[in-house]
Amino acid sequence: MMWTYCEQWNNLTETPMDPLTPEQAQARHASGQLYTAVAHAAQNSAPALRVGIRLETGYASVIFMDEYGRDTLDYTFTLINGSLFLETAASYTYGDSQERGGYADADRTETYEFTPDGVMQRTVEADDEESKESRHSVDVSSNWEPVPSFGAYDSLIRRER
Template sequence: MTSYWTYCEEWNNLSEEAMDPLTPEQAHARHTSGDLYTAVLFADGNASPELRVEVRLETGFTAVIFMDKLGRDELRYSFAVMNGALFLKTVRIYDYGDSEERGGYADAWRMESYDFTPDGIAVQEIEVGDEVSSESRRNIDMASNWEPFPQFGAYDSLIRRER
Protein backbone atom coordinates (compact mmCIF):
# COMPACT_ATOMS: atom_id res chain seq x y z
CA MET A 1 0.00 0.00 0.00
CA THR A 2 1.39 3.40 -0.90
CA SER A 3 0.94 6.64 0.94
CA TYR A 4 0.87 10.18 -0.35
CA TRP A 5 1.18 13.70 1.04
CA THR A 6 -1.15 16.62 0.44
CA TYR A 7 -0.57 20.17 1.65
CA CYS A 8 -2.72 22.93 3.04
CA GLU A 9 -2.51 25.90 5.33
CA GLU A 10 -4.34 24.09 8.14
CA TRP A 11 -6.42 20.97 8.73
CA ASN A 12 -10.01 21.46 9.92
CA ASN A 13 -10.87 18.73 12.45
CA LEU A 14 -14.60 19.51 12.35
CA SER A 15 -15.05 19.23 8.59
CA GLU A 16 -12.14 16.76 8.29
CA GLU A 17 -10.73 18.56 5.30
CA ALA A 18 -7.95 20.86 4.25
CA MET A 19 -8.34 24.59 4.72
CA ASP A 20 -6.70 26.52 1.89
CA PRO A 21 -5.09 23.65 -0.06
CA LEU A 22 -1.55 24.29 -1.29
CA THR A 23 0.46 22.86 -4.15
CA PRO A 24 3.71 21.16 -3.16
CA GLU A 25 5.55 24.20 -4.58
CA GLN A 26 3.51 26.60 -2.43
CA ALA A 27 4.07 24.46 0.68
CA HIS A 28 7.81 24.30 -0.08
CA ALA A 29 7.92 28.10 -0.33
CA ARG A 30 6.18 28.34 3.06
CA HIS A 31 8.67 25.86 4.54
CA THR A 32 11.53 28.01 3.28
CA SER A 33 10.00 31.29 4.51
CA GLY A 34 8.85 29.86 7.86
CA ASP A 35 5.15 30.50 7.19
CA LEU A 36 2.51 28.07 8.42
CA TYR A 37 1.68 25.02 6.35
CA THR A 38 0.41 21.53 7.06
CA ALA A 39 1.49 18.31 5.37
CA VAL A 40 -1.20 15.61 5.53
CA LEU A 41 -0.35 11.93 5.01
CA PHE A 42 -2.98 9.63 3.49
CA ALA A 43 -2.70 5.89 2.86
CA ASP A 44 -4.32 4.66 -0.36
CA GLY A 45 -7.91 3.66 0.25
CA ASN A 46 -8.28 5.55 3.54
CA ALA A 47 -10.65 8.53 3.63
CA SER A 48 -9.13 9.84 6.85
CA PRO A 49 -5.49 10.90 7.07
CA GLU A 50 -2.99 8.88 9.07
CA LEU A 51 -1.24 11.94 10.39
CA ARG A 52 -0.42 15.56 9.77
CA VAL A 53 2.69 17.65 10.24
CA GLU A 54 2.11 21.29 11.15
CA VAL A 55 5.10 23.51 10.50
CA ARG A 56 5.46 27.16 11.48
CA LEU A 57 9.14 27.91 11.71
CA GLU A 58 8.77 31.67 12.09
CA THR A 59 7.42 31.00 15.58
CA GLY A 60 9.67 28.00 16.21
CA PHE A 61 6.85 25.45 16.20
CA THR A 62 6.34 22.04 14.59
CA ALA A 63 3.83 19.34 15.53
CA VAL A 64 3.11 15.79 14.40
CA ILE A 65 -0.47 14.66 15.00
CA PHE A 66 -1.35 11.00 14.53
CA MET A 67 -5.03 10.43 13.77
CA ASP A 68 -7.29 7.44 14.36
CA LYS A 69 -9.63 5.82 11.81
CA LEU A 70 -12.41 8.23 12.81
CA GLY A 71 -10.29 11.29 11.98
CA ARG A 72 -9.64 12.24 15.61
CA ASP A 73 -6.34 13.38 17.07
CA GLU A 74 -4.88 10.35 18.81
CA LEU A 75 -1.28 11.28 19.59
CA ARG A 76 0.40 14.69 19.32
CA TYR A 77 4.11 15.49 19.41
CA SER A 78 4.86 19.21 19.74
CA PHE A 79 8.38 20.39 18.99
CA ALA A 80 10.09 23.71 19.65
CA VAL A 81 13.00 25.00 17.62
CA MET A 82 16.03 25.25 19.92
CA ASN A 83 19.70 25.59 19.04
CA GLY A 84 19.03 24.95 15.34
CA ALA A 85 17.19 21.66 15.96
CA LEU A 86 13.76 20.49 17.09
CA PHE A 87 13.16 19.54 20.71
CA LEU A 88 10.19 17.34 21.62
CA LYS A 89 8.57 19.55 24.22
CA THR A 90 5.13 17.96 24.67
CA VAL A 91 3.49 14.59 24.04
CA ARG A 92 -0.29 14.39 24.35
CA ILE A 93 -2.30 11.14 24.13
CA TYR A 94 -6.06 11.24 23.60
CA ASP A 95 -8.42 8.39 24.58
CA TYR A 96 -12.02 8.53 23.34
CA GLY A 97 -13.22 5.37 25.06
CA ASP A 98 -16.14 3.77 23.20
CA SER A 99 -17.11 6.98 21.40
CA GLU A 100 -17.75 6.70 17.66
CA GLU A 101 -17.94 10.47 17.13
CA ARG A 102 -15.80 11.67 14.25
CA GLY A 103 -13.07 14.26 14.02
CA GLY A 104 -13.31 17.44 16.03
CA TYR A 105 -16.77 16.58 17.33
CA ALA A 106 -15.39 13.94 19.65
CA ASP A 107 -14.33 14.77 23.19
CA ALA A 108 -11.58 12.68 24.73
CA TRP A 109 -12.66 11.17 28.03
CA ARG A 110 -9.00 10.88 29.06
CA MET A 111 -5.91 12.86 28.12
CA GLU A 112 -2.37 12.14 29.18
CA SER A 113 0.41 14.63 28.55
CA TYR A 114 4.14 14.80 29.11
CA ASP A 115 6.02 18.10 29.14
CA PHE A 116 9.80 18.03 28.79
CA THR A 117 12.60 20.55 29.27
CA PRO A 118 16.07 20.25 27.74
CA ASP A 119 17.61 20.23 31.21
CA GLY A 120 15.97 16.91 32.12
CA ILE A 121 12.61 17.70 33.73
CA ALA A 122 9.54 15.69 32.73
CA VAL A 123 6.03 16.41 33.98
CA GLN A 124 3.20 13.91 33.44
CA GLU A 125 -0.40 15.08 33.72
CA ILE A 126 -3.48 12.86 33.43
CA GLU A 127 -6.96 14.34 32.97
CA VAL A 128 -10.08 12.22 33.35
CA GLY A 129 -13.22 14.34 33.46
CA ASP A 130 -12.65 16.97 36.14
CA GLU A 131 -9.91 14.97 37.85
CA VAL A 132 -6.30 15.94 37.15
CA SER A 133 -3.21 14.27 38.54
CA SER A 134 0.35 15.36 37.99
CA GLU A 135 3.81 13.96 38.64
CA SER A 136 7.22 15.36 37.85
CA ARG A 137 10.67 13.82 37.53
CA ARG A 138 14.13 15.30 37.24
CA ASN A 139 17.44 14.21 35.75
CA ILE A 140 15.83 12.50 32.74
CA ASP A 141 18.08 11.91 29.71
CA MET A 142 16.58 14.06 26.95
CA ALA A 143 18.90 12.94 24.14
CA SER A 144 16.06 11.14 22.31
CA ASN A 145 13.91 14.29 22.38
CA TRP A 146 16.12 16.05 19.81
CA GLU A 147 15.36 15.85 16.09
CA PRO A 148 17.28 17.34 13.20
CA PHE A 149 15.36 20.03 11.41
CA PRO A 150 13.73 18.31 8.40
CA GLN A 151 14.08 19.36 4.81
CA PHE A 152 10.77 19.97 3.07
CA GLY A 153 8.99 16.64 2.51
CA ALA A 154 11.62 14.61 4.40
CA TYR A 155 9.56 13.92 7.51
CA ASP A 156 10.44 10.23 8.11
CA SER A 157 12.48 10.83 11.26
CA LEU A 158 10.03 13.40 12.59
CA ILE A 159 6.95 11.19 12.15
CA ARG A 160 8.31 8.19 14.03
CA ARG A 161 5.50 7.09 16.33
CA GLU A 162 7.72 5.15 18.73
CA ARG A 163 10.03 7.46 20.66
Protein backbone atom coordinates (compact mmCIF):
# COMPACT_ATOMS: atom_id res chain seq x y z
CA MET A 1 0.00 0.00 0.00
CA MET A 2 1.36 3.41 -0.97
CA TRP A 3 0.26 6.47 1.01
CA THR A 4 -0.12 10.10 -0.02
CA TYR A 5 -1.26 12.87 2.30
CA CYS A 6 -3.44 15.94 2.15
CA GLU A 7 -5.54 18.09 4.41
CA GLN A 8 -8.80 16.69 3.00
CA TRP A 9 -10.07 14.70 0.03
CA ASN A 10 -12.41 16.30 -2.52
CA ASN A 11 -15.03 13.72 -3.58
CA LEU A 12 -16.25 15.80 -6.51
CA THR A 13 -12.87 16.23 -8.20
CA GLU A 14 -11.45 13.00 -6.73
CA THR A 15 -8.28 14.88 -5.83
CA PRO A 16 -6.49 15.93 -2.66
CA MET A 17 -7.16 19.36 -1.21
CA ASP A 18 -3.96 20.97 0.03
CA PRO A 19 -1.47 18.12 -0.52
CA LEU A 20 0.97 17.50 2.34
CA THR A 21 4.42 15.97 2.45
CA PRO A 22 4.77 12.95 4.75
CA GLU A 23 6.68 15.20 7.17
CA GLN A 24 3.88 17.78 7.21
CA ALA A 25 1.26 15.06 7.75
CA GLN A 26 3.32 13.55 10.56
CA ALA A 27 3.57 16.96 12.25
CA ARG A 28 -0.22 17.31 11.97
CA HIS A 29 -0.66 13.84 13.47
CA ALA A 30 1.59 14.76 16.40
CA SER A 31 -0.24 18.04 17.03
CA GLY A 32 -3.71 16.54 16.56
CA GLN A 33 -4.55 18.63 13.48
CA LEU A 34 -6.65 17.28 10.64
CA TYR A 35 -4.96 15.37 7.84
CA THR A 36 -5.98 12.66 5.40
CA ALA A 37 -3.89 9.66 4.38
CA VAL A 38 -4.89 8.26 0.98
CA ALA A 39 -3.98 4.65 0.17
CA HIS A 40 -3.18 3.50 -3.36
CA ALA A 41 -2.60 -0.16 -4.30
CA ALA A 42 0.22 0.87 -6.67
CA GLN A 43 1.85 4.04 -7.90
CA ASN A 44 -0.52 6.12 -10.06
CA SER A 45 -3.46 3.84 -9.23
CA ALA A 46 -6.86 5.11 -8.09
CA PRO A 47 -7.24 5.48 -4.32
CA ALA A 48 -8.56 2.42 -2.51
CA LEU A 49 -9.30 4.09 0.82
CA ARG A 50 -8.59 7.12 2.89
CA VAL A 51 -7.98 7.69 6.58
CA GLY A 52 -8.97 11.01 8.14
CA ILE A 53 -7.53 11.83 11.53
CA ARG A 54 -8.05 14.82 13.79
CA LEU A 55 -6.99 13.78 17.26
CA GLU A 56 -7.48 17.26 18.77
CA THR A 57 -11.24 16.66 18.44
CA GLY A 58 -11.08 12.89 18.97
CA TYR A 59 -12.03 11.98 15.41
CA ALA A 60 -10.83 9.34 12.96
CA SER A 61 -12.47 7.83 9.90
CA VAL A 62 -11.72 5.17 7.35
CA ILE A 63 -13.49 5.37 4.01
CA PHE A 64 -13.23 2.61 1.43
CA MET A 65 -13.76 3.59 -2.20
CA ASP A 66 -14.76 1.66 -5.32
CA GLU A 67 -13.27 1.79 -8.83
CA TYR A 68 -15.47 4.82 -9.60
CA GLY A 69 -14.09 6.83 -6.68
CA ARG A 70 -17.31 6.48 -4.68
CA ASP A 71 -17.47 5.90 -0.95
CA THR A 72 -18.64 2.33 -0.30
CA LEU A 73 -17.91 1.85 3.39
CA ASP A 74 -17.33 4.51 6.04
CA TYR A 75 -16.12 3.81 9.58
CA THR A 76 -16.19 6.75 11.98
CA PHE A 77 -14.34 6.54 15.29
CA THR A 78 -14.38 8.77 18.34
CA LEU A 79 -11.70 9.03 21.01
CA ILE A 80 -12.83 7.75 24.41
CA ASN A 81 -10.44 7.33 27.34
CA GLY A 82 -7.38 7.20 25.07
CA SER A 83 -8.75 4.65 22.56
CA LEU A 84 -10.75 4.94 19.37
CA PHE A 85 -14.29 3.57 19.42
CA LEU A 86 -16.11 2.65 16.20
CA GLU A 87 -19.20 4.81 16.58
CA THR A 88 -20.70 4.58 13.09
CA ALA A 89 -20.37 2.16 10.18
CA ALA A 90 -22.15 3.08 6.95
CA SER A 91 -22.24 1.17 3.67
CA TYR A 92 -23.36 2.58 0.33
CA THR A 93 -24.43 0.71 -2.81
CA TYR A 94 -24.99 2.29 -6.20
CA GLY A 95 -26.77 -0.39 -8.23
CA ASP A 96 -25.80 -0.28 -11.91
CA SER A 97 -24.72 3.38 -11.74
CA GLN A 98 -21.30 4.25 -13.09
CA GLU A 99 -21.36 7.86 -11.93
CA ARG A 100 -18.09 9.01 -10.46
CA GLY A 101 -17.12 10.10 -6.96
CA GLY A 102 -19.24 12.68 -5.20
CA TYR A 103 -21.65 12.97 -8.13
CA ALA A 104 -23.12 9.53 -7.51
CA ASP A 105 -26.15 8.99 -5.31
CA ALA A 106 -26.33 5.73 -3.41
CA ASP A 107 -29.46 3.69 -4.07
CA ARG A 108 -29.13 2.04 -0.65
CA THR A 109 -27.47 3.17 2.57
CA GLU A 110 -27.17 1.00 5.65
CA THR A 111 -25.90 2.66 8.83
CA TYR A 112 -25.02 1.16 12.19
CA GLU A 113 -24.53 3.44 15.19
CA PHE A 114 -22.94 2.05 18.35
CA THR A 115 -22.54 3.22 21.93
CA PRO A 116 -19.84 1.94 24.29
CA ASP A 117 -22.53 0.49 26.57
CA GLY A 118 -23.78 -1.88 23.84
CA VAL A 119 -26.65 -0.09 22.14
CA MET A 120 -26.78 -0.44 18.35
CA GLN A 121 -29.16 1.32 15.99
CA ARG A 122 -29.47 0.17 12.38
CA THR A 123 -30.94 2.43 9.72
CA VAL A 124 -31.61 1.34 6.14
CA GLU A 125 -32.50 3.87 3.47
CA ALA A 126 -33.61 2.51 0.09
CA ASP A 127 -36.29 3.31 -2.48
CA ASP A 128 -37.22 6.54 -0.67
CA GLU A 129 -38.05 4.55 2.45
CA GLU A 130 -36.28 4.34 5.80
CA SER A 131 -36.41 1.63 8.42
CA LYS A 132 -34.83 1.64 11.86
CA GLU A 133 -34.22 -0.93 14.52
CA SER A 134 -32.37 -0.86 17.83
CA ARG A 135 -30.71 -3.56 19.86
CA HIS A 136 -29.33 -3.53 23.36
CA SER A 137 -26.61 -5.60 25.02
CA VAL A 138 -24.61 -5.81 21.76
CA ASP A 139 -21.00 -6.95 22.19
CA VAL A 140 -18.97 -3.90 21.09
CA SER A 141 -15.60 -5.16 22.31
CA SER A 142 -14.33 -5.36 18.69
CA ASN A 143 -15.26 -1.69 18.15
CA TRP A 144 -12.21 -0.52 20.14
CA GLU A 145 -8.94 0.34 18.41
CA PRO A 146 -5.70 1.82 19.71
CA VAL A 147 -4.85 5.28 18.41
CA PRO A 148 -2.49 4.53 15.53
CA SER A 149 1.00 5.92 15.29
CA PHE A 150 1.53 8.01 12.19
CA GLY A 151 1.53 5.73 9.13
CA ALA A 152 0.64 2.59 11.12
CA TYR A 153 -3.00 2.27 10.08
CA ASP A 154 -3.23 -1.52 9.54
CA SER A 155 -5.47 -2.22 12.52
CA LEU A 156 -7.68 0.81 11.84
CA ILE A 157 -8.22 0.01 8.14
CA ARG A 158 -9.47 -3.54 8.65
CA ARG A 159 -12.50 -3.82 6.40
CA GLU A 160 -14.03 -6.84 8.15
CA ARG A 161 -15.12 -6.01 11.69
